[in-house]
Amino acid sequence: DAGVIQSPRHEVTEMGQEVTLRCKPISGHNSLFWYRQTMMRGLELLIYFNNNVPIDDSGMPEDRFSAKMPNASFSTLKIQPSEPRDSAVYFCASSLEGYEQYFGPGTRLTVT
Amino acid sequence: GQSLEQPSEVTAVEGAIVQINCTYQTSGFYGLSWYQQHDGGAPTFLSYNALDGLEETGRFSSFLSRSDSYGYLLLQELQMKDSASYFCAVKRGSTLGRLYFGRGTQLTVWP
Numbered sequence: 544d545a546g547v548i549q550s551p552r553h554e555v556t557e558m559g560q561e562v563t564l565r566c567k568p569i570s571g572h573n574s575l576f577w578y579r580q581t582m583m584r585g586l587e588l589l590i591y592f593n594n595n596v597p598i599d600d601s602g603m604p605e606d607r608f609s610a611k612m613p614n615a616s617f618s619t620l621k622i623q624p625s626e627p628r629d630s631a632v633y634f635c636a637s638s639l640e641g642y643e644q645y646f647g648p649g650t651r652l653t654v655t
Numbered sequence: 656g657q658s659l660e661q662p663s664e665v666t667a668v669e670g671a672i673v674q675i676n677c678t679y680q681t682s683g684f685y686g687l688s689w690y691q692q693h694d695g696g697a698p699t700f701l702s703y704n705a706l707d708g709l710e711e712t713g714r715f716s717s718f719l720s721r722s723d724s725y726g727y728l729l730l731q732e733l734q735m736k737d738s739a740s741y742f743c744a745v746k747r748g749s750t751l752g753r754l755y756f757g758r759g760t761q762l763t764v765w766p
Contacts, residue, residue, distance in 0.1 A: 574752040574753075586756045588753065588755075588756075593751045636698075641752060642686050642688050642705075644698075644700065645700070646697035646698050647697060
């Protein structure tokens with residue numbers, strides 16, 4: 544298996560632009576997690592899905608952030624409009640409701 | 656809610672043994688996981704403890720005491736490549752696989 548796939552790996556955009564991050568979880572996994580990591584705040588859970596249904600989005604910082612999982616093999620995290628404080632590494636992870644989460648390589652987002 | 660505490664930094668020399676502690680406060684505790692993250696990389700799973708005691712995997716061992724709400728990761732025969740951040744994470748029984756991560760411990764191994 545190729546593992547969790549994320550795209551793009553790097554994204555540089557200007558403030559106010561829309562950003563879409565993509566994730567393909569490991570086949571057969573039924574839980575998907577979106578994290579954000581910064582030096583200041585550490586690893587934060589933004590939202591997670593179980594069987595394609597959002598379970599907890601309390602970590603989404605504000606309405607500018609939205610996430611979807613239209614099917615078991617694809618999820619997106621969208622930021623509209625983006626702001627410089629959104630600059631971070633965004634990780635997607637998947638699991639089989641167990642204790643082991645498999646992380647993707649991350650998307651390094653820079654908003655100027 | 657839940658909280659996890661672990662030291663922010665630990666340093667050691669090659670060949671030494673280091674222990675990274677993690678204390679937690681949570682309801683519905685189910686188990687404690689450990690993850691490793693190298694600079695510029697993604698977190699990767701190291702170990703999981705659901706029961707009290709020591710779990711050994713090669714040079715790494717993890718310990719859990721449920722009564723003390725405490726666990727640790729023990730790294731033996733340290734190598735330079737072990738320099739990384741180490742995160743403890745709590746699994747709660749009712750949260751469909753969600754993990755609650757600590758802030759991480761930066762381990763630096765010196766030659």
